[in-house]
Amino acid sequence: MWNMDGTDRSPVFGALAIQAVVFVGLYLLRPLVEEATGHAVPLLWVMLAQGVIAGIVSRGFRFSLPWVVGQVIAPPLLLFALALDLPTWVFPVILLLLVLVFWNVAGNRVPLYLTNRATSEAISKLLPRGKAVHFVDLGSGLGGTLRYLAKAAPESRFTGLETAPLPFALSWLLGKLSGAKNLDFRFRDIFKEDLGQYDVVYCFLSPVPMARLYDKARAEMKPGSLFISNSFAVPDQKPHRVVTVKDGRRTKLLIWKM
Template identity: 70%
Template sequence: MAALPNRERSPVFAAIAIQLVVFGGIYLLRSPLEGVLDYPVPLLWLSLSQGLIAGIITRGFGFSAPWVIGQVIAPPLLLFALALNLPSWIFPVILVLLVLVFWNVAVGRVPLFLTNRTTSEAILKLLPKKKGLHVTDLGSGLGGTLRYLAQKMPDARFTGLETAPLPFALSWMIGKIVGGRNLDYRFRDIFREDLSGYDVIYCFLSPVPMPRLYEKAKKEMKPGSLFISNSFEVPGHRPDKIIKVADRRQTKLLIWRM
């Protein structure tokens, strides 16, 4: 099936468009179907049908499993929330919170992936043991990886870049409370950051930004510096080394020497 226009840039809006189209189709077919069955179709059946059809279409357009699951469960969850007769202000508050957390999903198709402790320990072993080392996490999320590394390597500097508002705010506040002086979080687009000052770049993003990010790193980073990607490859560029992490998700760290 052909891809939706601009799906790579706005998957949230594409997913909403699918739901709206399916809802319109079900609405148009509801009356004829009730005429054939000779009784009203329950709203629960309609919401379950909408979710299932939307999920199938979403998968057909090449979306990943989390998007499909979200499409399937969204209509019945909305119906359930309406049945609870919740105050009307709750829905916009929830929407705002979701936008603040998953902002990068909407604008760059980069979900909020969190690096587990086992992987952080593996990254620590990869870092050169030299004074003044500068490491950045591009898309640092809640900042846990850098806090761990900063505690283990007090002579190195660690900088996290994040543009999802709520994760950035939380990581910045926690960093101020429990982080050291060698730790810094910045609200900044990774493609507007000069990468020449970093000795090591770590990222756990998605397949979408990797080609552009790799080319930027190759152009700007110093010779001998490291570019580490959690799980996601760079098409056409074979990593110099792959580390398999002994965690439950069988994480792979792909390493390029610039």
């Protein structure tokens, strides 16, 4: 139901619903267990049980492994955070920061993780030598890939599209501070951009949007332009070329020529 095939609802609400139902169940069960055993059940045990049961139920609903792990560790972590006796304003501030960074997780289920330096180098080698191109990073995160490429290929133009507020603001600021004149960041949804203006389209997203994005790229991109996906395949569409990066995770760049 909440698996990562891209056709269904966001797992955030499902995950919260499971935690709420398990919480109510344990809340009702705790006094019965205490009465039956004659012992008080420590809150830590309740939270550990909450995590384990929520994890099992989530797995039953076919949540992916990272979500299951999150479901298991969230309740004891919350208890730990409460035990630290932090000022109450800390919690909404942390929540706000998480929302501003992971803005695209709830909606289209793309989190923030970054292209590493070895992969940025491999991408720079894919750019046509001595020819100026317009390159776009769809979901540009903190903009590190584009800052690297803008320096490596000063004759070309580099554009980043991002809608998570905090990464966008940081990438914009770091881009300005870098002084690169061939670099710009736009606060824009990747699905609202005309991809026909770019020679190279790069993305590092998740399995969820790939089929829809590829269809869009096919419809809009110019003949001869490149569509490069870091790690995530397009269902039923074999790439024309795969470059394996010599980094720790053996990153694969999947390349289609339009």
